[in-house]
Amino acid sequence: MPEYLSPAVYVEEVSSGSKPIESVGTSTGAFVGLAERGPIDKAELITSWTQYQEIFGGIIADGLLPWAVFHFFNEGGTKCWVVRTCTHTENVPDARKADPITLYDSDGNPSMLVEPKTPGTWAKKYRVYISNGTNNLPNDPQKLKFKLSVQKEITRNNVPIWVDVEVFDNLEMDSVEDRVNKESIYIKIEVDGWNDGTVVGSGKRPKNSGPDSVAVFANGDDGNSRVLQVSDLIGDESSRTGLHAFDVVDDINIVAIPDGEGRIEIMSAGMTYCENRGDCFFIADSMEEQTPTQILETKLLNYSSSFGALYYPWISVNDQLDPRGGTRLIPPSGSIAGIISRTDVARGVHKAPAGISEGRVRGARDLEKVLSKGEHDLLNNPGINVIRQFPGAGIVVWGARTVAVDAEWKYINVRRLFLMVEESIYKGTQWVVFEPNDPTLWAKVKRNITAFLTNVWRDGALFGSTPDEAFFVKVDAENNPPSVRDAGRLIIEVGIAPVKPAEFVIIRIQQKVLEA
Structure with missing residues (x-):
């Protein structure tokens, strides 16, 4: 309480007691797979395809991750988390960086060590080029400032050429x-302490590159020389590899793993991961070249969960x-996540992502x-979401079911609505912990949750x-008797009536008989 020691006007800010609950986000994607470059088993937030290319490289032939991320943004996705993975040996990534490059000064002494920032063979297409800095003074014979260019080899008109992808101008040895x-x-450098027994850090800049002295990276390992296993993609919880790299990320909602051979095992493990977290939803792909009968057998024999959906075909x-402008087949999970x-x-999380x-x-x-x-009729009831082609409408998602056997959770939008409501209430009631457990607190909690659900x-x-x-909120003496309060608990009961999608539209028409 403030002290009033002398006559004056005192202004005090008084809490209204209202603590509004905000809806959590629901549209953030999360992808795991093979990429051209980038950190291994580390989640990176990506907000555009351009940013993905800067960190992880472009489209590659032997990995489906970049295809999925590209189509996620192409379909309207706004942000996602990406984990590049590879094969592992005893939870240690097999991917290795290319060999570092030593740059020498004009006296032939080591001046700088340059290495790729991330593992992989991608670096073999890159080199480091040294030239004079732009702002060197005309009367400076040593030309202490220099330019470091990272160059990439590309083919233009069937001729290989080197182009600058990064340029650092007017560098000095004390700040480079x-x-x-x-x-x-692309790179990181060291100018001192990396080569024991050699005179390093003398302040002499690396000499300019010549036709025969340009430093090109060599070797490296992508960690994909053998087939990527489910264990590589799902990863290890203690090491936080693969999918478990997302364990430290709170903001993920739609999870997909486009790479990997074991689609059944990936579906099972991915949905289990989402179910254990309780705040995200898994998008599973069918296997390539599966027939409707085969995908039906896959679904019926393997898994049931309300925390994921299965889509068919590719x-x-x-x-x-x-x-030449051709096409290729890819699994649909990246596109579905974007949709x-x-x-x-x-429209909101309550709208089925189909139609x-x-x-x-x-x-x-x-x-x-x-x-x-007829084939669609066979697949819809078991919860296999079919992608169809209709005249005038094009290619559309024509299913909105989870793979759950429980009819209460058979629709994607119902499960995801509950995820949003549960997490919003969870985060919006953190202030309640350690508050006095009495009718005043009960009234505040009920008021805040009621206001949120009304919206x-x-x-x-x-x-x-x-x-x-539409809903009820119960928090009173009936569900919080003395025995519950003595245990330090506050019980809040919430019930909501979710909107279900109009999956079957039935129009009944009959002839009208004119009266005589």
Whole structure:
């Protein structure tokens, strides 16, 4: 309490007691797989395809991760977390960096050590080129300032050439390490202490590169010489490899693993991971070249979960590696994750990510298999979401079910709505811990949760013409008797009536008989 020691006007800020609950995000993707470059088993936040290319490189032929991320953004995704993985030996990544390069000064002494920032063979297409800095004084015979260029070999008109991808100008030996290591995407350097027994750090800059003295990286290992196993993709919890690299990331909602051979095992492990976390949803891919009967057997014999959905078939997209403009097949999970993200932003998490409008697959050019209605009838009830092609509508997602056997959780939007509500209430009631457990607290909690759910109802996510029909919040002496309070517990009961999708639209028409 403030002290009032002399006559005056005292202004005090008084809490209203209201602590609004905000809806958590629902549209953030999370991907694991093979990439051209980038850190191994470390989650990176990506907000655009351009940013992905800066960190992880571009489209590659032997990995599906970049294809998935590209189509995630192409379909309307706004942000995602990406983990590059590789094969592992006893939880240690097999990927290795290319050999470091030693740059020498004009006296032939080592001046600088340069190494790639991340593992892989990608570095063999890169070199480091040294030249004079732009701001050297005309009367400076030593030309102490220098320019370091990172160059990449590309082919133009069937001729290999080197182009600058990074340029650091007007460098000086006392600051080059800090500047390059902070700003470079491709390399990191050391100018002192790396080569015992050699005179290093004398302040002499590396000599200019000549036609026969340009430093090119060599060797390296991508860690994909053998087939990527499910254990590589899911990873190890204690080492935080693979999917478990997301253990330290709170903001993930839609998870996909486009790479890997064991689709059944990936589906099972991915959905189990999401279920254990309790805050995200897994998008599973069918295997390539599966028939409807085979995918049906895969689903019926293997897994049931409300924390994931299975999509079939693969989609055909523009092949960015084909100069002739061809197409290639990819699993649909990246596109589906983008469609879910797009639908969340445009309509809300309660809208099923399917249909003529929201379900359109923008990046698809064709389907691996065009299904008939009879084949679709066979797959829909078991919870296999089919991608269909309709005249005038194009290629669309035509299913919105989880792989759960429990009918209560058979729709994707219902499960994801509950995830959003549960996490929002969880985060919005953290202030309650250690508060006096009495009717005053109960009233505050009920008021805050009721206000939050009223907004959810107004957004169209809950069924009912009034809030009382759409949800209830119970926190009183009945569910918090003395025995519960003595145990230090506060019980809050919440019930909501989610809106279900109109999956089957039935129109009954009959002839009207004119009266005589």
